[in-house]
Amino acid sequence: MASVDVNFISNLPPGPLDAYRKRATFDWKQMKLFFEDAELLKVKMQLWQCLENDPIFERSLVVQPTEDMKRITALQLHNFRRYKILTPKMAKLPYKKKTRLLMTINEALAVTFPDVSVKHALGVDLFKNTLTTLGTERHQHILDAAWNGTALSCLALTEVAHGSNTKKMRTTSTYDKNTQEFVINTPDFQAAKCWVGNLGKSCTLALLFAQLYTNEQCYGLHAFVVPIRDPVTLLPYPGVTIGDMGEKIGLHGIDNGFIMFKDYRIPRENLLNRTADVTPEGEYKSSFSEPGKILAAALENLSAGRVGIMQESSNNLICAVTIAVRYAALRKQFNCKPDDDNETPIIEYQLHQWRLFPYVSAAAVFKIFISAFTNEYLSIVERSTAATKIEDFTAVVSEVHAIVSSSKPLMTWTCRDAVQECREACGGHGFLKSARFGDIRGAVDPTVTYEGDNNVLGQQASNWLLRQWEKVRHSEEDPCSPLGTCTFLKGYEEILGRTFVGTVVQDVLSLSFIHTCYEWLITYIVQETYNKQQSLVSTGKCRTEARNESQVYWASVLTRIYGEYNAFKFYCSQLATTQGSMHTVLEQLGILYGVSNLEKHCSYFYQGRFARTPEFSLLLKEGVLRACAGLKDNVVAIVDALAPPDYVINSVLGKTDGKLYENLQATFLQNPKALTRPEWWQEIVVPGAPDFKKPKCKL
Amino acid sequence: MASVDVNFISNLPPGPLDAYRKRATFDWKQMKLFFEDAELLKVKMQLWQCLENDPIFERSLVVQPTEDMKRITALQLHNFRRYKILTPKMAKLPYKKKTRLLMTINEALAVTFPDVSVKHALGVDLFKNTLTTLGTERHQHILDAAWNGTALSCLALTEVAHGSNTKKMRTTSTYDKNTQEFVINTPDFQAAKCWVGNLGKSCTLALLFAQLYTNEQCYGLHAFVVPIRDPVTLLPYPGVTIGDMGEKIGLHGIDNGFIMFKDYRIPRENLLNRTADVTPEGEYKSSFSEPGKILAAALENLSAGRVGIMQESSNNLICAVTIAVRYAALRKQFNCKPDDDNETPIIEYQLHQWRLFPYVSAAAVFKIFISAFTNEYLSIVERSTAATKIEDFTAVVSEVHAIVSSSKPLMTWTCRDAVQECREACGGHGFLKSARFGDIRGAVDPTVTYEGDNNVLGQQASNWLLRQWEKVRHSEEDPCSPLGTCTFLKGYEEILGRTFVGTVVQDVLSLSFIHTCYEWLITYIVQETYNKQQSLVSTGKCRTEARNESQVYWASVLTRIYGEYNAFKFYCSQLATTQGSMHTVLEQLGILYGVSNLEKHCSYFYQGRFARTPEFSLLLKEGVLRACAGLKDNVVAIVDALAPPDYVINSVLGKTDGKLYENLQATFLQNPKALTRPEWWQEIVVPGAPDFKKPKCKL
Structure with missing residues (x-):
């Protein structure tokens, strides 16, 4: 990799960390551009600049009441949607480039204000994606509203009693051909949709997953766009009961909610009908006309x-x-x-x-x-x-x-x-x-x-x-x-026949050894x-x-090991594009990742007779320590x-x-109040408490 | 163990858990009295009753601002100190029995209101213990104040830059023979005492650990009782700067503080002088007169x-x-x-x-x-x-x-x-x-x-x-x-010669096998x-x-393994006092504890050649699963x-x-507010947002 222009990256302020920084064997800015694409990094920096300059994103040293955090997060989301980091030119880029940009903006937001990112991801990105991929032209105007910032949605899938087993969801959406509407019902509290981010306080639309019934037959879970709150008053429509789930143990800015429906009617067209539709007469029709899109x-x-x-x-x-x-x-x-x-x-x-x-x-x-x-x-x-x-x-x-x-x-x-x-x-x-x-x-x-x-x-x-x-x-x-x-x-035959023959710590400290072990x-x-x-x-x-x-x-x-191995493999491929002292350090990182993970799986190597002597375990452990020591400076x-x-x-x-x-x-x-007497001091004064500072109270 | 009176333990309400409760092979109340001493359990129940009936201990569904939590916790501590769970009769019990009771009360409090327990432990229990063990008769009146609830203290040991390495603490307490006082100084912010619970808002005394200097010589860390706040106004005394450390990520009710001293004078007698004293003339004297007590x-x-x-x-x-x-x-x-x-x-x-x-x-x-x-x-x-x-x-x-x-x-x-x-x-x-x-x-x-x-x-x-x-x-x-x-x-010679010879899963599912492995x-x-x-x-x-x-x-x-083994050994000793079906279940618990821990250390058994074949690892894993399955009902x-x-x-x-x-x-x-529109709804309304419920906005 030729050295690239790193001038847009600011220098770090001098200080006590310089003692270690000076020992580095590589240029940290060059390495930064190994970890991050320069253009995408500039987009991130642009967003961070916006956030830093926007008073609504000021961080409080004091924990706010949860209700306030929800309010502030909602306001932050509003501002964020107005930033337009994505320029009109970018918006016209092909799918991959555009999506990568959107993902980058989300990454930059999420690492700084995770709550806002989650609200945006659920209420805007996921909504747009789902409308694009599961909806059709008849949903275009609502997609437009999502793009232009006038609609905020939520994703209502999980129910109180069912999460992982989506097939058992019990919210129903039954087609009524007389009015050409779907009638949505929540049979009981256990079927209430819950954990729905944005639902508790703020969104006006729901992407609802419900069992589709027509002609008394169930066709399984389908997605519907459901208006749930009046966008002018933010009051729920009649037939919809919406609640905020209350306190959680993190992501306090997100208004997770629950929702129950009672004979709540939505037009037939609110079914996202890319893969299947219900005709006005109530006939269920799968469409496999665009297999690639599906x-x-x-x-x-x-x-x-x-x-x-x-x-x-x-x-x-x-x-x-x-x-x-x-x-x-x-x-x-x-x-x-x-x-x-x-x-x-x-x-x-x-x-x-x-x-x-x-x-x-x-x-x-x-x-x-x-x-x-x-x-x-x-x-x-x-x-x-x-x-x-x-x-x-x-x-x-x-x-x-x-x-x-x-x-x-x-x-x-x-x-x-x-x-x-x-x-x-x-x-x-x-x-x-x-x-x-x-x-x-x-x-x-x-x-x-x-x-x-x-x-x-x-x-x-x-x-x-x-x-x-x-x-x-x-x-x-x-x-x-x-x-x-x-x-x-x-x-597999060759692989399963492998055994460990190493005798010194260097034998375990190579990418190829790690590769061999993972296979x-x-x-x-x-x-x-x-x-x-x-x-x-x-x-x-x-x-x-x-x-x-x-x-x-x-x-x-x-x-687990398949996941570890994939990450390792992708990393090794990218490593091949580097050279010099930076390559050496990146290789050491890859080796430490590999040996420290393999060491945790040590017993399997004995169990499967890849290792038959104490050396394997001893050398892996020693290898981890060597790899750590080698990275210290x-x-x-x-x-x-x-x-x-x-x-x-x-x-x-x-x-x-x-x-x-x-x-x-x-x-x-x-x-604030670090050095002040608490306002409630009189409540905790103990009457008659001796003042040991006074001479008569001297110890 | 003969069956004991379990009538003071309330029955559990009937409900869906009965399906599993009915499968139990033992009497849960009998087992409860294996886990808890009946008399101590009654003391706990008495405290829980007090807490449940005291409005100050009402739990809020809504997270309070941290400042309020500190206030409430301080008030809860006040009330708790007035309960007198420890009767005058109990207070006269010998050391061991009394301390066991105090510990039990703390356990009961800590599991219910951990913040109050920490405040009490630091501000009262630890203070009393230290005065009793490191102080002498000249500190009796302050000990009395701790007992009768008119003094709340804190333990000031950790400094901003030093925690584990107590020898490097830099707060000094220098004897001035002219006034027969110690002069306390904090050289800089890094030497500020910090993380001191009760210090931020509430306590009036500090148990301070500082380097004792007299005649220009340093005698190391010693404990001093230091009045820091006026008990009537709760204002810090001149010469003392006290701050609250602000927001933490848990134990929000505790007012952790930092403190710095500037030429702050306390009487000579405030040194806790059980182990060493400074004479009025400034001579440092170790006292080894009561070795047991020391x-x-x-x-x-x-x-x-x-x-x-x-x-x-x-x-x-x-x-x-x-x-x-x-x-x-x-x-x-x-x-x-x-x-x-x-x-x-x-x-x-x-x-x-x-x-x-x-x-x-x-x-x-x-x-x-x-x-x-x-x-x-x-x-x-x-x-x-x-x-x-x-x-x-x-x-x-x-x-x-x-x-x-x-x-x-x-x-x-x-x-x-x-x-x-x-x-x-x-x-x-x-x-x-x-x-x-x-x-x-x-x-x-x-x-x-x-x-x-x-x-x-x-x-x-x-x-x-x-x-x-x-x-x-x-x-x-x-x-x-x-x-x-x-x-x-x-x-050790016999022990290190041991090897694993098991062939079936039962071989690893015994207390004696686990014992053998740990040794x-x-x-x-x-x-x-x-x-x-x-x-x-x-x-x-x-x-x-x-x-x-x-x-x-x-x-x-x-x-780690020494700790695991000790717990296992103590458990096995107590297990020997039980019999019947309860004994069987308790034994299964001990076995699961043992095998599941040993399994995590598996590689060492191969490394040390205790195990030489795949069976050890396979059987341990299978053993853990069997032990789990055996406990399920x-x-x-x-x-x-x-x-x-x-x-x-x-x-x-x-x-x-x-x-x-x-x-x-x-x-x-x-x-609260679960179903209500947020008070700040107007702030998040998007002007011009389409109402998709209206016919013209129909999807």
Whole structure:
């Protein structure tokens, strides 16, 4: 990679972090442009500038009442929709480029104001996507309203008693041919739509998923556009009961709501009828006239939200490690060497490196992975939209779904764990709200159970891998893996015959060794999972039972390692485009990511006889420590390359100027009422309490 | 154990949980009295009754501004101090019994209102303990004020730039013989005392730890009682700058503060002079006249707070698993068998069992462990107070410290992980504030870094074990382990020669097998850690470096497994007092705890050649799943036995009546403003937004 123009990236302020920055063996700005596309980064910077200059986005040092947070977030959303970061010229770009831009704007918003991003994603982006892909020309004017900022929607799918099992949703939409309307009903509270973001207070439209009935027959879940509130008064229409769900434990600015319908009528045309329609006479008609679009729609609806979550996870992960690494370089405690009177920065301690650096490596790998995968994904959607035969794309759609189903759990869980470890690695100061780990946690926590509960969603990935294994092993076919994520399964005989022969730590510290291990591990676990399921079936269990009883230690591990491996593979591909000292450091990051993950799966290597002697476990562990130590002098510069600006990270512990204690002091004192007597002091005075300052009370 | 009177325990309301309750093979009330001492349980119930009847303890469905939470918590503390749960008769009980009662009251308070408990623990209990153990008769009147509720204190130890490394604290207290006063100074902001609970808004006294200087010599950290606020006006005295630290990410009711001193004078007598004093002339004098008391003081100060944290962790863990297990028994999703039209309670899924039941087993084991250990601990403190020779007790004090140093990290981290897993196991509904996981998390999170950061504190346990290993292996002495937690090290030759010979899953499902494995694992890891340190020293590293570089994978694992093993051992001892069907179930819990923990350490067994074939890993994994499945029909009754009443757990998802959806509905509707239009609706109306309900806007 030739060196590129990095002048648009501001220099970092000098300060105590320079001690480590000077030790870096590479140019952090060059590395930043490995992690981020320059043009997309400029778009992000433009949005951040807007936010920083807009008083409504001023951050409060004091936690606001939840009701106020909902109000402010709604107002922030209004302003954000008016920014027009996307110029008219950009809006005319082809699908892939335009969507990538929209995703970039969302990424930049989400890492700064996650609540606003979620409100926008649910109420505008997802709405537009769904109208575009599931709606038809008859919904154009409402799509226009979404584009021009006059309509805000919500996505009403989950019900009180059903989330993952969407087939069991019980809200009904029954066609009445006499009036040519659908009549929507909620049978009982358990069928109330709930957790619907934007619904509690603000939106006027709902994208409702309900069981479509016509001529007394049920045709399953379909999507309807449902006006729910009068846009002038914001009062719900008669027949609709809307409630706000109240307090949550994060994302406080989002007004999650529940909704119940009682004989609520909407016009026939409100059915999104791209894939199926009901005629005025009440006849149900599937339409398969545009297979490519249906397929693209399916893919888009399945994956777009999850791809967004993955992007956001990678950014949140970056924020967390940035704060913790900078703090670790500045915080000193104890002496490494007792004869030295200077205390040692905690980043020098092996244990501290081991707690943080694998997450730094995951941040780097995930950032590259999700960026490259997003490009791949958007290309596929773009191509499939133009497809005339479904068959051409079913295979790649399945594989994309498998990748997403493993990566979304992997990335959100890794981010969850990293945020906690980073908060602890900053000690008590990490518990300050101004450290920002609490807010990040509040935004990350729900991602592990929404848009497909991680444990449930992950089963889609293992099921796909098991199907490929069946092809390879039992039908003697090639795996159906157009993206190549499991073509290696063909070579299962050679792979399963591999054993560990290393004797020194260098033997485990290479990308090719990691690659070899992952191939073996995935092949071994897919084989054993398959065999376990077959053996359960042979004892009389049904397929569902067999699947359920092979999740723990098997299918769910398969999903995990497949996700780890995909991220690793994408990262290695991009790595090949770099050179010089930056390449060396990026390679070290990839190696640390690989060995630290493999070490956690160590027992499987013994179980499957890949390893037969103590060396494998010993060398992997030693390898992780070596890889950590090898990154130590570069890690501050690595987070400089990964991190968004201070304004975005917004942590008193993780500022680029490195003035940790000055910043802490300022934050303490800026806190309103920091130094004042509480207004309620008289309520807590204890009558007759002795004043030990007075001579007669002298101790 | 003969059956005991269980009539004082209320029956549980009938409801949907009965389906599982009826399958239980034991009497849950009998089991409750295995987990809790009947008399102590009655004391708890009495406090809970008081709290439930006191309007100040009414819980708000709406999050209050932090300032209000601090106010309410301060008022709650006032009321709590007036309850007098401890009768005058109880107050005259001997040390052990009285302290056990005080601890029980704290446990009951902490699990219900953690913020009040922390304020009380810091401001009253710890203050009284420290005055009693480090003070002398000249501090009696201030001790009286703490007892009669007219003084509230705080503990000022941590500084902005120093936490774990207490020796580096920089606040000074310099004796001025001219006035017979100490002059306290804070050299700069980095030396400001911080994170001091009660300091931000409310307390009038501080227990200050500062470097004592007299005659221009520093004698190290000493404790002083320092009046900081006028008890009548609650204004800080001149010379003292007090600030509130502002927003945190949990424990919002606690007013953590920072404090800086400028030439602030306190009388000479304010030094707590049990162990050392400064004469009026300025001479520093150590006093070793009462060695037992000094020892007891050391022990008390080191461990009492941590023992309290462990008790609280075990209760928080119980609350978390209770909510998640009850929810799992009620929530249905998908069908286990496709031909069955009834959905399956998620507790029936193997993956869900595996996610929750090991934490249920940990809750049971920890509850018993900490209860039994507390008794042991209090007996030792009681006996050591009366001791005349330090030597008699140094060994046991060291061992107690090692146990606490491993158990506090183990229990707090396990609780942290359990709360998160339980929140996720309740899906989206777990993200409701009313589910209570958020509040539990907010109370649990700081415990992993306060009262000794887990990673730092844990090193005390491994260091102690390494010293014992050195005795055994290199000095041919017995380990110095009066409590018997590592006497088995004597038999290291036999232990290290053990290998796994099991062939069927029953081979790993016994308490004795688990015991055998832990002995091997601890011995192997202590040996390897020791050898690693020696080898680092032999390459020229100093002892400190050698220790630092043997933490990851070695010393820190040693601490972890030693903690696990101690809990297991205490549990097994208590188990021996039970019989019948209850014994069987409790044994299954102990086995699940053991195998699920051992499975996580699997690679070490291969590394150390205890296991040489795939069976060990396979059977351990299979064992965990069998142990989970074996508990499934009893687990609802087990949590009934462990759980405090609904009022205490306070979760909409975990009520004893099992009316999950009715309770959710009620909570949604009780939420103020649930159904009303927001007061700020006009601010978010979009001018010109089309009304798609009107005919002209028809889609």
